[in-house]
Amino acid sequence: MVAIPLVAAPLGPPLAQSLVLVLEDDAAVAATICSALAREGWATVTAGSLAEARKRLHEDHPRLIVADLGLPDGNGIAFVREAAASGDLGIIVVSGRGEEVDRIIGLEVGADDYLTKPFSLREMVARLRALNRRLDATSPRPLPLAAPQASLLEPAGGLPQRPGYALEAPPAARALPSGAAEAAMALAVAEPSSWCIEGTRLQPSRFLMIGVDGKEIRLTGGEAGLLTLLLTEPENMADRELISRRVLGRRLLPEQRGVDQLASNLRHKLLAASAGRITITALRGKGYRLVW
Helix, strand or coil: CCCCCCCCCCCCCCCCCCEEEEECCCHHHHHHHHHHHHHCCCEEEEECCHHHHHHHHHHHCCCEEEEECEECCEECHHHHHHHHHHCCCEEEEEECCCCHHHHHHHHHCCCCEEEECCCCHHHHHHHHHHHHHHHHCCCCCCCCCCCCCCCCCCCCCCCCCCCCEEECCCCCCCCCCCCHHHHHHHHHHCCCCCEEECCEEEEHHHCEEECCCCCEEECCHHHHHHHHHHHHCHHHEEEHHHHHHHHHCCCCCCCCCHHHHHHHHHHHHHHHHHCCCCEEEEECCCEEEEEC
């Protein structure tokens, strides 16, 4: 059984009620988590297996998920991927200290954050609150775009000027922590700028894009980090080693395909948001480039 410290009092005023799916095969741990969330004003539903979690996902439509990856009927990675693709919801994965690979893969397939057992309920509640606020965040006022070329602002570092490109504010370099989740999140939020390219508004610091049709597309922490990196690197290009270190928080190993999967996921979202006008291309032996 995992020892999880109890929180004596709520961290703050309850947010608007959101249903949280707690995927945990230890009934005592699940009950403790649910009790803490109930004090914060959240409704909860529990699942002790992957089969039950899939049922709860499709029948109850939770807004947030706390998912333990070690389950009796399999690894939770496949469920995280399925849940991330099913709609606008937030996912926090939970794993033991020796399961770093699972945590990283979980982030790469769509989780927004992770917790390592044993964890503090106070930290869990704080992370869920932050994730819920991000999901509720409204988009800022539109960025005006004048005629091509005349409206272009070049950020520090010298991105090439192109038609249909506008920048709200120049980015500032920040030091990055070493963990995978922290690295991706820090890279995204360290760049407060909003970019408007070909009518698509890219807001990685807010973990979203606003497409040419006005629809919002949510980004995971890793996708937001990669998008920020490609927007701010010279020639909008980054090699795989740089992406692995800056976004995933680890050294690139030959057998790891996490960078490629992350680039593929972001490419699909960019193509959907821009109606095919923005994409990511692979450069043989080099890395990836943002193209429009």
